[in-house]
Amino acid sequence: xxxxxxxxxxxxxxxxxxxxxxxxxxxxxxxxxxxxxxxxxxxxxxxxxxxxxxxxxxxxxxxxxxxxxxxxxxxxxxxxxxxxxxxxxxxxxxxxxxxxxxxxxxxxxxxxxxxxxxxxxxxxxxxxxxxxxxxxxxxxxxxxxxxxxxxxxxxxxxxxxxxxxxxxxxxxxxxxxxxxxxxx
Numbered sequence: 001x002x003x004x005x006x007x008x009x010x011x012x013x014x015x016x017x018x019x020x021x022x023x024x025x026x027x028x029x030x031x032x033x034x035x036x037x038x039x040x041x042x043x044x045x046x047x048x049x050x051x052x053x054x055x056x057x058x059x060x061x062x063x064x065x066x067x068x069x070x071x072x073x074x075x076x077x078x079x080x081x082x083x084x085x086x087x088x089x090x091x092x093x094x095x096x097x098x099x100x101x102x103x104x105x106x107x108x109x110x111x112x113x114x115x116x117x118x119x120x121x122x123x124x125x126x127x128x129x130x131x132x133x134x135x136x137x138x139x140x141x142x143x144x145x146x147x148x149x150x151x152x153x154x155x156x157x158x159x160x161x162x163x164x165x166x167x168x169x170x171x172x173x174x175x176x177x178x179x180x181x182x183x184x
Contacts (some may be wrong), residue, residue, distance in 0.1 A: 044149035047112060052157045057106040059161050062101040063168045066094055070172055074179050087176055094172055098165045105161060106130045109154050118147035133158035 060068045079087045109132070110125035119125040119141060128141040132154040163169050 012072070028101070044147060044153065047116065048150050048153035048157075051109065051112060052153065053161070055108060055157055056160060058162070059101055059105065059164055063098070063164065066097045067168070067172070069097075070094055070175070074176060077176065083180055087180075090176060091169075091173070094169065098169065102133065102161060103130075105157075106133045109133060109157075113143065113150070115145075116118070116147060118143045118150065129154065135159065164181060 070090060073086075073093070076084065077086045077090065106129040107126065110119075110122065110129040113119045113125040113129065114122055118129055124141045128143070128151070131137055131141075132151045135155045135158055137155070142148070
């Protein structure tokens with residue numbers, strides 16, 4: 001047995017096994033393989049991060065567009081006596097458009113999965129993407145082994161997008177209800 005480092009250093013202990021000299025302990029084979037294939041994960045990040053940024057920007061622009069339409073609808077809401085029906089219609093339309101945004105974003109991820117060959121066909125790619133972006137995660141499809149991190153990153157993207165949508169819908173409700181209170 002060898003001493004790992006000169007006396008007085010943090011690593012001043014006995015190494016049971018080492019390879020390549022002191023300070024490098026023998027790693028299990030599974031860890032070595034994972035480290036050797038760590039570069040495979042780089043592709044996941046290289047594809048996922050720009051896609052996350054693009055979908056978040058697209059989502060925010062879409063929410064701004066929906067907000068403009070809600071503002072226009074609120075002008076009508078001020079003139080109507082049927083507040084509850086108009087409020088339900090505005091909320092329903094806002095929610096529908098937000099769902100369409102999420103669908104478009106899931107299609108973007110599915111298209112990338114197909115382009116990369118991570119899933120065999122468009123239907124399974126879209127189903128997997130919808131499952132991942134909503135963090136549902138119970139579909140029988142699996143990404144090709146070297147693209148599996150992308151599924152987790154898509155779920156992260158979905159949490160961000162659904163958080164933005166939730167905040168938007170909450171703000172929309174507050175705005176519409178505040179309009180109602182001012183008009184009484």
